[in-house]
Amino acid sequence: GAVVSQHPSWVICKSGTSVKIECRSLDFQATTMFWYRQFPKQSLMLMATSNEGSKATYEQGVEKDKFLINHASLTLSTLTVTSAHPEDSSFYICSAQGNNEQFFGPGTRLTVL
Amino acid sequence: DAKTTQPPSMDCAEGRAANLPCNHSTISGNEYVYWYRQIHSQGPQYIIHGLKNNETNEMASLIITEDRKSSTLILPHATLRDTAVYYCIVRVARGNAGNMLTFGGGTRLMVKP
Numbered sequence: 001g002a003v004v005s006q007h008p009s010w011v012i013c014k015s016g017t018s019v020k021i022e023c024r025s026l027d028f029q030a031t032t033m034f035w036y037r038q039f040p041k042q043s044l045m046l047m048a049t050s051n052e053g054s055k056a057t058y059e060q061g062v063e064k065d066k067f068l069i070n071h072a073s074l075t076l077s078t079l080t081v082t083s084a085h086p087e088d089s090s091f092y093i094c095s096a097q098g099n100n101e102q103f104f105g106p107g108t109r110l111t112v113l
Numbered sequence: 114d115a116k117t118t119q120p121p122s123m124d125c126a127e128g129r130a131a132n133l134p135c136n137h138s139t140i141s142g143n144e145y146v147y148w149y150r151q152i153h154s155q156g157p158q159y160i161i162h163g164l165k166n167n168e169t170n171e172m173a174s175l176i177i178t179e180d181r182k183s184s185t186l187i188l189p190h191a192t193l194r195d196t197a198v199y200y201c202i203v204r205v206a207r208g209n210a211g212n213m214l215t216f217g218g219g220t221r222l223m224v225k226p
Contacts, residue, residue, distance in 0.1 A: 036216075045216075059140045102159070104156035106216075
């Protein structure tokens with residue numbers, strides 16, 4: 001099956017710093033990737049839809065200037081959390097669309113101190 | 114996309130069949146029923162999907178009622194590794210154009226020895 005990777009798998013950073021998370025589709029090309037966020041004991045919440053070569057579409061309530069998304073190639077999308085604060089601590093999950101299905105990455109756990 | 118309703122939690126004895134119900138009474142004719150599961154601290158994993166016929170793969174079976182207003186995911190011989198949150202999602206399959214998944218609360222399945 002299709003494989004999606006995320007890097008890093010976990011990160012701890014100080015408040016005010018920026019963190020970049022990479023999402024790669026390893027064996028297929030994905031024109032569309034999605035970024036989700038999941039707080040403890042809650043379901044996944046879609047943050048944004050990332051389309052290769054164009055601007056991302058953000059869900060209501062998600063600040064596009066805080067969560068920068070770049071989808072420069074068919075196999076890579078990045079999410080940068082700028083000026084991170086403790087309330088941004090969460091589990092960030094990406095997915096890539098391929099063959100009419102969505103394949104999820106393993107997630108990145110961000111802890112902001 | 115149509116909303117789904119699932120019980121918040123279920124228990125199942127190891128080795129027995131786990132039957133997870135899902136109600137989707139407002140499903141449209143062109144919407145598929147998808148099932149994903151999420152093991153703790155991992156990304157969601159695709160299980161199975163169907164439109165109106167029952168489906169079976171190496172992981173599970175999907176039974177969709179004739180009126181398509183509900184479905185049941187069946188894990189024929191549950192193991193401890195099947196302990197996870199199971200999400201039932203209905204959505205239109207739009208090919209590689211990309212279509213987000215909307216996650217509800219899911220059912221937390223606990224397989225017990």
